[in-house]
Amino acid sequence: MSLQGTTPNPDLTVGPDNKQRWNRPAHRRHGFHNAHHLFRRALMVRSRDVLMLEPATTDLTPQIPDLARLIAHPAFSAFCCLRDSRIFAEAAAPDFSTARPHSIQSVTKLHMHLIMGHLLDQGHLSLEAPVRAYLPDIGPGYADAPLQSLLDMAVVNDFSEDYADPYADCFREEIALGWRLPAPGQEETTLQDFATSISGYRAGPTPNQVLYKSANTDVLTLVAAKVSPTPLIRLIEDIADVVGYEGAFHISLSKEGHPAFSGGGCLSARDLARFGLFVGRAAQGQTGGKIANAGFTSQSLNRMAPALAPPKAWLRYSNHLMTDGRLIAHSGYGGQFLMVDPTTGTSCAFLSVLENASGYDDAYMANVADVLRQVCHVAMA
Numbered sequence: 001m002s003l004q005g006t007t008p009n010p011d012l013t014v015g016p017d018n019k020q021r022w023n024r025p026a027h028r029r030h031g032f033h034n035a036h037h038l039f040r041r042a043l044m045v046r047s048r049d050v051l052m053l054e055p056a057t058t059d060l061t062p063q064i065p066d067l068a069r070l071i072a073h074p075a076f077s078a079f080c081c082l083r084d085s086r087i088f089a090e091a092a093a094p095d096f097s098t099a100r101p102h103s104i105q106s107v108t109k110l111h112m113h114l115i116m117g118h119l120l121d122q123g124h125l126s127l128e129a130p131v132r133a134y135l136p137d138i139g140p141g142y143a144d145a146p147l148q149s150l151l152d153m154a155v156v157n158d159f160s161e162d163y164a165d166p167y168a169d170c171f172r173e174e175i176a177l178g179w180r181l182p183a184p185g186q187e188e189t190t191l192q193d194f195a196t197s198i199s200g201y202r203a204g205p206t207p208n209q210v211l212y213k214s215a216n217t218d219v220l221t222l223v224a225a226k227v228s229p230t231p232l233i234r235l236i237e238d239i240a241d242v243v244g245y246e247g248a249f250h251i252s253l254s255k256e257g258h259p260a261f262s263g264g265g266c267l268s269a270r271d272l273a274r275f276g277l278f279v280g281r282a283a284q285g286q287t288g289g290k291i292a293n294a295g296f297t298s299q300s301l302n303r304m305a306p307a308l309a310p311p312k313a314w315l316r317y318s319n320h321l322m323t324d325g326r327l328i329a330h331s332g333y334g335g336q337f338l339m340v341d342p343t344t345g346t347s348c349a350f351l352s353v354l355e356n357a358s359g360y361d362d363a364y365m366a367n368v369a370d371v372l373r374q375v376c377h378v379a380m381a
Helices: 025-033 065-071 106-121 147-151 169-177 191-197 214-227 232-243 269-284 294-302 362-380
Strands: 042-046 076-083 086-092 102-105 248-252 265-267 316-318 321-323 328-332 336-341 346-352
Touching: 025 102, 042 232, 065 076, 065 362, 076 269, 086 269, 102 106, 102 328, 102 336, 106 147, 106 214, 106 232, 106 265, 106 269, 106 294, 106 328, 106 336, 147 214, 169 191, 169 214, 191 214, 214 232, 232 248, 232 269, 265 269, 269 294, 269 328, 269 336, 269 346, 294 321, 328 362, 336 362, 346 362
Parallel strands: none
Antiparallel strands: 042 248, 076 086, 076 346, 102 265, 248 265, 316 321, 321 328, 328 336, 336 346
């Protein structure tokens, strides 16, 4: 029941289209540029020390016309490419900057790659074990699924993530992530309740193509929270300290306080590129910190894993990162992409906001991936 003189929060209340206001097309750009202020609840972390960056010295658009066209796209928010601690190139839309926080959506999932590698290194997990070995009360959608299948987006169950379907399970998941309110009179769902409600696990061989389910990350979050001797919020602080953010890392929280690693992160373009540099250093065994498993990251680039659907089939999904065997990448709903070349120490962050009905366009995302790959190739020259 609402208090007298109050109204349901207009940013988080779901309308007839089953979307909350901040994710409707007319408001989505404002929503993604201000998500860290709009979530139901969120954690904010600053780094103890800041990785200082040298100023930009390169305009890549004459060499890469596709980059110029991408930056001119109405969805564009910000772009930053770092080479070690030097800004190789950057740009921002007139209504944004490379230093402002932006929703990075599923690029946040790379945190789960780092955390799971860390817990493996400490001996707290076996990737061959089923989820029920760590979460005895988990529902039938995940109880018998091996952790490895969750990390590789290779789980077959009833969870649906179709952004064109406003009633897909991924939107029900948003209540548990703190992105929207439930229907009037209903209680907010915990992450545990949401994950337990999923049904329909089917065992079988590893699929050749990714079965993308953000719920996999939610379940891995619950596993990590259960087995980690260090609270997940402290691990986020450890990551921030080795990355060296200039601004802040924001992440939405579930009702019971779990970080929304499936997509709740917000970072500026510069800080997302800084994060990418750290992931690249992890692959090279040069982290200088305690929250990485260099063997796990480097092995993730070379192992067999399901491929993304065309037109991004040149990337595989391995241990919660995307890779072609050399590059490390991850995409995010709405138009986000991070691509890293560990060999050359190059990290490219791209932020944008698609304002179509679904908030997703596979052809657009494939183009972003291809352009960032071109940028990495120029950076190698």
